[in-house]
Amino acid sequence: MVAELGLTEGSSPTRESPGWTPPRRVVVADLWPGRTSQLGSVAPAIEVVVVTNADQAIAQLADADAILGWLSPAILEAGPNLRWAQLPAAGVEQYVNLPGLADGSVVVTNAQRIFAPGGAEHVLAMSLMLARRFPTAMALQRDARWDIEPLTGPSPYSGAGSELMELRGRTMLVAGLGGIGTETARLANGIGMRVVATRNSSREGPSFVDYVGLSSELDSLAAEADVIVNALPLTAATDRVFDQAFFSAAKPGAFFISIGRGRTTDTDALVEALRTGRIAGAGLDVTDPEPLPPDHVLWTLPNVIITPHLGGDSDAHMERMWELFEENLRRFAVGEPLLSVVRLDRGY
Numbered sequence: 014m015v016a017e018l019g020l021t022e023g024s025s026p027t028r029e030s031p032g033w034t035p036p037r038r039v040v041v042a043d044l045w046p047g048r049t050s051q052l053g054s055v056a057p058a059i060e061v062v063v064v065t066n067a068d069q070a071i072a073q074l075a076d077a078d079a080i081l082g083w084l085s086p087a088i089l090e091a092g093p094n095l096r097w098a099q100l101p102a103a104g105v106e107q108y109v110n111l112p113g114l115a116d117g118s119v120v121v122t123n124a125q126r127i128f129a130p131g132g133a134e135h136v137l138a139m140s141l142m143l144a145r146r147f148p149t150a151m152a153l154q155r156d157a158r159w160d161i162e163p164l165t166g167p168s169p170y171s172g173a174g175s176e177l178m179e180l181r182g183r184t185m186l187v188a189g190l191g192g193i194g195t196e197t198a199r200l201a202n203g204i205g206m207r208v209v210a211t212r213n214s215s216r217e218g219p220s221f222v223d224y225v226g227l228s229s230e231l232d233s234l235a236a237e238a239d240v241i242v243n244a245l246p247l248t249a250a251t252d253r254v255f256d257q258a259f260f261s262a263a264k265p266g267a268f269f270i271s272i273g274r275g276r277t278t279d280t281d282a283l284v285e286a287l288r289t290g291r292i293a294g295a296g297l298d299v300t301d302p303e304p305l306p307p308d309h310v311l312w313t314l315p316n317v318i319i320t321p322h323l324g325g326d327s328d329a330h331m332e333r334m335w336e337l338f339e340e341n342l343r344r345f346a347v348g349e350p351l352l353s354v355v356r357l358d359r360g361y
Contacts, residue, residue, distance in 0.1 A: 014336045018126040019195065020352045027096070027120065028348025036096070036345060040064060040073045042082020044101060045335060052081075055339050056346035079345060081338055084121070089113030096120065097345055099338060100355075103128055103192065103325070104274060106247040109357045121355040122341055126192030127333045128325025132244075133196035135324035136270050137204075139296025140185075140240050142318055143268045144178040148294075149315070178239075181205030186238035188231060190218055191361070193272055193325065194244035198222050201240075209234050213250075213359075232262040240268045247274035248360035255279060260286035266293045272324045275301035280311070287314055298324035 014020070027033065038060045043049045053061035059078075064070045067083050074080065074092035081099040089095065089111060100108070100123040108114070108121065142148065146164050153160060161169070169175035185201045187194045187210040198208045202221035209224045211231050218225035226234055231254065235241055241263060245251045255269075255278040263269075269292050271278055280301050286292040294316040303322060311317055341351050355361065
C-alpha cells in the first residue's frame with residue numbers, strides 16, 4: 014500500500030524525539046466494529062483501548078500515548094502525554110491551528126491518498142457525464158422521452174457534428190497534485206487526455222503529467238484546459254482562489270470539477286460563469302456553503318452535477334484506512350518515521 018499510494022514517511026524517526034520512551038497505551042476509535050482491537054496485533058507491547066465516541070476517548074486519555082480517530086481541543090487537554098494523533102480524513106484545515114499542537118510535541122498524521130482511487134474515479138465519472146451530457150439524458154429518461162436532439166444538437170451528421178464531446182485529445186488541468194489530484198491525472202492520461210497541473214511545492218510531477226506549473230500559473234493554464242479539476246486543500250492561500258478572475262481567464266466552455274474543499278471556490282463567481290456559459294458545466298462534490306441549502310441556486314442549474322462530499326468513498330477505502338492505521342501503529346511502537354505526517358505550517 015505504501016508504494017502503491019505513494020505514501021511518504023515523516024522526516025525523522027519518532028524515537029529521536031526528545032525524551033522518547035516506548036509507548037504503552039493507545040486509544041482508537043472503533044471504525045471497524047468487531048475488528049478494531051485487532052490493530053494491536055502489530056504492537057503487542059501496547060495496550061489498545063477501543064472507544065466508540067469522543068467522550069469515551071477523553072475519559073481514557075490521561076495516560077495515553079496516542080489517539081487514533083479523533084482530534085479536538087478537549088482531546089488535547091485530556092491527553093497531556095499524547096505524542097501522536099492519527100486522523101481518518103485527508104483534510105486538516107480544522108486542526109492545524111489547535112493551540113495544543115503549537116509546540117510540535119504531537120505528531121499529526123492524516124489519511125492523505127487513502128481516498129485517491131475513489132476520488133479520481135469520481136472526478137472522471139463527472140467529467141464523462143458532462144462531456145456526454147448525462148444530466149440532459151437523465152432528464153429525458155425521467156420523462157420517458159426518446160429524443161436525441163437535446164443531446165446532439167439539430168443534426169449530428171452535418172456541420173460540426175454532435176454536441177456530445179470526446180475527452181480524448183482534450184486537456185485537463187489538475188490543480189493540486191496530492192493524492193486525488195495525482196490519481197485523477199493518471200486516469201485522465203489513461204483515456205488519452207493531455208494533463209497539465211499545478212502544485213505549491215515544486216514543478217516536479219509524474220510522467221503522465223505533461224506540464225507541472227506553480228500555483229501562480231493557475232490562471233494561465235486554465236486558458237488551455239477543457240476540464241478543470243479543483244483538488245486543492247483549503248489554506249489561507251487557496252481560500253476562494255477559483256474566483257471571478259479565474260473563471261474569466263478559463264477557456265470558454267470548459268468543465269469545472271471540484272473535489273478538494275468547497276471554500277476554495279467563490280460560489281457566486283462559479284454560478285455566474287455557469288449562467289453565462291463561460292463554464293459549460295460543473296461537477297461539485299464539495300460546495301460553499303456545505304451542506305448546500307435546499308434553496309440554493311446550484312441545485313436548479315441544468316448543467317451542474319452535485320454529490321454530497323463523498324467523492325473519495327468506495328468499497329475499498331476503509332480497508333486502505335485499516336492498513337494505514339495498522340502500519341502507523343507498528344511504526345509508532347518501535348519509533349520509526351510515521352506515514353502521511355501533516356505539515357501544520359503549510360496546512361496539509
